[in-house]
Amino acid sequence: MKPLLILITVSSEEEGARLASALLEARAASCVNLLPAIRSFYWWQGKREEAAEVLLLVKSAQEQWEKLETVVRRQHSYECPEIVAFSPERVEGRYLAWWEGELGAFSLES
Template structure:
């Protein structure tokens, strides 16, 4: 199992918490951090936009990427949600063991 750090923005803390709970419940994440107070500047449909958002840092796995994207799209309010994956180059051994262990629990509990 290869670790994946996924960045997702949400419109509010409430939406971010709902996404976090959905991803944890489905065992698509071992941990989700919500970082409030994000101010985003971006182009949308030819217009420059600004928005207050929440950033989710999702600890997942490469093998769960497709399922994670589908779950985010199902629960997200945005027409085009930001879902960006980064492959960590290094993760502390003890933390990585925990990270993988929590993601693999879904197969143990099935």
């Protein structure tokens, strides 16, 4: 498995918790951290915007990308949700084994 760290912004902690739960239930993520009270400044449809948001830091894998993207698009309140993935260069071995094991558990169950 190729691990991914994925950033997703949402409108509230409640939405973040619902999305985190949906991602875990689908086994599209092994862990989701909610980072509350971020303030975002951005352009949207030609206008400068500012919003209070919550950032989700999702631990997933390249092999789960399509499933993760489907869950996010289905559950997210935004017309154009942020779903940005990064590949970590290094992950501590025991943590990586857990990370991959939790994602692989879905394959064993289905």
